[in-house]
Amino acid sequence: MDRRSLLLSGLSLAGLPLARPALAQTRPLQKVRIAVSTTVLNVGYPMLTLPLTLGYWKEEGYDVELMPVGASLQSIQQMVGGNAEFGEVNASVIVQANAKNDLPVRIAMGNGVIDWSVGVNADGPITSAKDLKGKTIGVFSLATGGIAYLNSYLRSNGLDPAKDVEMIPLGLGAPPVEALRSGRVQGLLYWASAIASFENAGLKLRKLVGDDWRQYPDYTLAVMQGTAEKNPDMVVGIARGMAKATVYALANPDCARQLHWDRYPATKPSGADAATLARWDLNTQQAQLDSLKDAFALNGGKLWGNADPAAYDRLVRFMLETKQIDKPVTAASMMVRIPDYFEKINRFDTATVQAAAAACKS
Missing domain, CATH: 3.40.190.10 (Periplasmic binding protein-like II)
Structure with missing residues (x-):
């Protein structure tokens, strides 16, 4: 198994995403599939499960299905085979896909760091x-x-x-x-x-x-270059939903836990009293939240989801030194090529998301 802020929220930009929900309601939701590198979507994946619970992706115009597929390699295979538009994978597998197999797998969003x-x-x-x-x-x-x-x-x-x-x-x-x-x-x-x-x-x-x-990036949202070129708005919308969910979960971890239990009751632990079960899942979830926070800092500390090429280049050098790959690949060549991409992801009102989290509104 692999496991797996300063936001652009000025008044001139805050109005842009607010218009999207109304637009989304005038057309059918577009189906999007995300292959997730795990076998169980437990409470430790708030950046992926909360956008469904909170309706963030529907507001963007997308009907998203999360597909737990096992390891990161399987997520890449699902994208290459056309069975998924995105994959939440270990960053090292993206590097290997590009360096060893010449696959145009692109980095759409930095989510975590090496937390072993x-x-x-x-x-x-x-x-x-x-x-x-x-x-x-x-x-x-x-x-x-x-x-x-x-x-x-x-x-x-x-x-x-x-x-x-x-x-x-x-x-x-x-x-x-x-x-x-x-x-x-x-x-x-x-x-x-x-x-x-x-x-x-x-x-x-x-x-x-x-x-x-x-100091090395790890969990990363990946997309095929062809998918990003064909539908850049979809890539922005999916990543924005994940960014908002990250802000929400960090603002109120216990609310994120409760919302997860409500939507995914089968993943709730058992074998102890309610307070103990909550403490267990908060501990599990905090491991991911710490990684999300560290990734935010690693990638510049200004834009949620930003993927700093320098961080990914460090990972490439490490993989060369440890013989996980036998030729270099530049981080710049692996990035999604959408103008102002990470700025677009962060065009939402952070304070509104944090207030909703404080009130635990779904």
Whole structure:
């Protein structure tokens, strides 16, 4: 499994998006499909689920279907095959698609940063990367994307990943939790929402993170170049709905959780009292909100969803160094080519969205 502000809200621009809902009602909603790189759309995807709950995409004129498809590669395949207009994917897969397969997959929106960590027992003796020497680390699979970052982290601390650390695949759910509790492994290398789920299961964790990890972009909205050229307004509208949802969720996380439970009751956790269940899902959701906030800062701190080419170029260099790709590709060549694109995404009244969140209005 892959996991996965200063807004242009001046009076001269604020009126533009407000006219769109009326326009949208005069024509049938256009069907749009987003392939999401996960198997379950739980509370940890507010930028994707909230636009449906809050009607943001309908206001833009679109009837959106979210399609959980598994890994990022599957999302790319769905777009290439014409089964989805967008994919929410790991940024590294976009780079690989362009560098290795010459596929015109384009970056439409930056949503997250690399949020992996090595979770170890909070009261145990492991406090730094050097303490991982001779230890066994559990991972989702031996092909999981975080391993490249861990190997770089170990090398920078004088360890040889091939000799000094053993990794074993554990998947998700109970096996990683039990492996750490039993001592079968001494660390768990997983993305933030997975680590949060382990904490919800009762683990008390210290998190080891490379200094540079959160300086790389990760979760990204992708679109094929042909789709963007054919319907640029659709790309703007979908991204704007996600930007508004991000602002809403950050303004009132508990409301975002409750709205998710109301619309997707099957994803609500069980096995505890209501207050505990809410605390668990807030912890899971916060992992994503932290990544959204860090991505906003990483990409300039002015426009929601902005994808800074410099950040993606850093990722390309890292992937070259770690031999995930064998030729460079420029971030500029991977960006959606729509004039004033990120400014258009941010043409909405932030204060109105935040006020609605404060009142928990859907």
